Amino acid sequence: MKQVKIIITNQKGGVGKSTIASNLAGYFSAHHHKKISFIDFDRQASGATLIKKIHDPNIGVYKKELFFKQGSNWSLMEARQALNTYSVGVDIVIADLTWTFGLPYDFLLDFDLIIVPSSDTSLEVASTEIFVLEYIQKNMDKLRLINQAVVVVPSRIDPSQSEIPKFSGLDFLTNCSVSPPIYRIPGIDRYYEEGFLCTSADPVIAENFLNLGNFIYEKLESLSTLFxxxxxxxxxxxxxxxxxxxxxxxxxxxxxxxxxxxxxxxxxxxxxxxxxxxxxxxxxxxxxx
Incomplete structure (x- = not known):
């Protein structure tokens, strides 16, 4: 697999974005022995903090807080400079970013895969669909020239829930898919003492994150056939x-x-x-x- 760049992003906090980003890095390290660069663009840097607790030598962790100036492309230039600087000599680049419209959509075009975690509330499902549709609508011409995929991840889902959100408003997009859900884990912090969630001693938790990791890995392998x-x-x-x-x-x-x-x-x-x-x-x- 050639070097790939993945961004995990959403307009809202509290949807498990950093949990998914950091554990996806752990999945690629533990199960595919890839060298990974993890770039945390969030001020709180939750994803970077989680990875540093585990001390995985295959994962380089970098923090880059973005500053936004109205009417300026300064934030885009800073984000791209960080992406280019920290992409050297690794197999996979994973960026963790809470999306803000102070950053142009052009930055998303720099990635092979966009992962959008979303909760299952009707408001959040609608918001996620709008975010994806607006991005694709505004960049249709450019997206025709690149092999980029979008994956929506139902996140923090109650394990007893009988129905998982479908995101049916995105069904007609051939480059967009919905992954297996990530379930809510009470007291999740204590699991990081033993490593990434895909290698957890709890088989249910390990299987849940392993299913997501496998789905993402297969999506990356199939990018050439998405269009x-x-x-x-x-x-x-x-x-x-x-x-x-x-x-x-x-x-x-x-x-x-x-x-x-x-x-x-x-x-x-x-x-x-x-x-x-x-x-x-x-x-x-x-x-x-």
Missing amino acids: VPIKKITPNLLTKHPINRTASKIIEQPKTLVSTRVNQTQPKSQASPSKEFSFIPKFLRRGKE
């Missing part, structure tokens, strides 16, 4: 979603981010903005109407 070559994308395939206004301008392209499992005989519709974004709760539409 299906097609000869032509006709406009009537691209009228069912807000992302499609951008995509419909690009008729001849070798790759597509949008599923082609749509009836091609379907007549083209001119949806109003309110209907176009009907799957988004009104108070989250941010001026779409």
